[in-house]
Amino acid sequence: MKKNIIVLSAVAALTTTAFATTDVENRLDTMEKKISKLEKKLLKANKKLNKVKAHGAKDNIKWDVDFRTAMDSIHYKHASGKESSNPDLLTNRLHLGMAFSPSDNVLFKGKLSYYKAYGDTANHSQSNTQPGYANFDWVTNENATDNTLKVKEAYWLYRNDTFFDTDVPWTVSIGRRPSTDGLGINLREGMKDNSPLSHTVNVEFDGLSSRFNLDRLTGIEGMWWKLCTGRGLTNAKQRFSRDGADYAADPEHPHDTNLYGFIFVPWDNGQYSIRTNYAQAENMIGFTNSNIGLQQANPNDPTQAKFSNSGDMTLFTAMLKADGLGDGVSDYLDDTITFISFAQSKTDPKQSAAEGGMLGSGESQTGHSLWIGANLPCLLTEDGRIGIEWNKGSKYWRSMTYGEDTMAGSKIAARGTALEIYYDKPLTKSLRFNARYTKIKYDYTGSQAFFGADGTPYAIDSAQAIAMNSVKEASDLRVSVSYRF
């Protein structure tokens, strides 16, 4: 009897266990199926989320901010022996960058700008523009003026991987160009370079550019060519003119100033590159001797200053740049940037010699400039960079670098020698410190002038230079902190 009970109990237990195992397996199967379904649903949801994210990201303008507070300590020595200075000029500069790419082929970019010295100005004009040309269109966002927000850049760009079925990626772009802070001058600010080589062109500009990447077509690494053209001055009467000829050309004023040129990079392997820039500018403005006489006779009447068509100008630059020296020799050399740039300017005067011609000469004059720079990792700090630059310009050297971000005047424009040292370092991911010292020694007058008799190069120790109280030496020590994000 007992044996039977034991046997029956054992059978019952085994049967129950077998059923329980089957039940667990079934449940696990069901759970696995459910998890698999959930995974599929999650994957779908993720895909949808990514699509929504991508759509959302491309459905609005992306903003970036560059807000800089700077203190400049500026000193001038004049040919007459006098000195002038401002030991602590404080400024705020705001750049609000915009970018929007609604499709893969088209993008829009823009930059709004504000740049002002602290507080009101001593003469209560608040703008530092009368008398003078601080708000001239080419430089209106590069000079400390008033508290208005202005457009520094605004352009659309179309791009395509093929040009009429050839393997030539190309772009075309129209608007207010990113034509300041180009290659060379960008290094001291730790910025990415803008379009033109800054040895000859560093001004705001409205126009068109079209770039063609020729590396696949020619087999030459990094080769590209870019057409640049536009208008630097428009001669048009104002709306509601008294004679009813709204926006008609005004014969009392100089013709439109037009510019044609190109940037050609014959070779660029990402580390070493050769870059060239050619520009032909027509109807450049300046003052004649007669007009300078009028201005001197009426120093308090800014309306006496009237531009004339001084002539045409040809500018050329060739730059060699090394972004790293050698390959893997050391981290220091890998991270060292050096460049050497040669530039030439040539005038084609349209005013007579008696009226000062172009740059004070009735004949075509050629000027030259050499610029050398190095941007190196700082050995004292892990992520700081130091730089040194030197440039020298000849008697008739004339660049279009009025928009250069140097308070004491464009160092690149110097008919003389300029030396600069700087230190640039990120403080946090968004704050950046910069210290820079620039010293300019002029050999001739007229470096920062327009293109007429006002640009005459008198030797800096000549009687004319002394009589004009021309600047013989200029220096600018700047310390700034920028927020960039």
Place this chain on the structure above:
Amino acid sequence: MNKLLKLVLAGTIALAMSTTVASAGVAKGQKLFTKKLKSACDMTGAKMAAKHSQDEWEAINESGKLAEEIKTICPNVQKVKEKFIPHYYDFFYEYANDSGNVPSC
């Protein structure tokens, strides 16, 4: 220059000499791409970054397979230096196809 300005200046310079920021960055990654990979990849950095979404780049980077992925997309790339990986990642992530960010042209 008044005393306050001198003080601010001295403080800023001291801060600038002493702080260190993690140096991986978008700009550095973009520069390295141009220098080391662009030719072998035969495409711009923007196109390379747009090969994946931000989540995808993040997953690839976290699994330690960024170098492998670069070689997959660019078969001509022989070697990807380990020390450059964080910079490449920052750049790819910034301009991923769902970032909405627009690289300079």
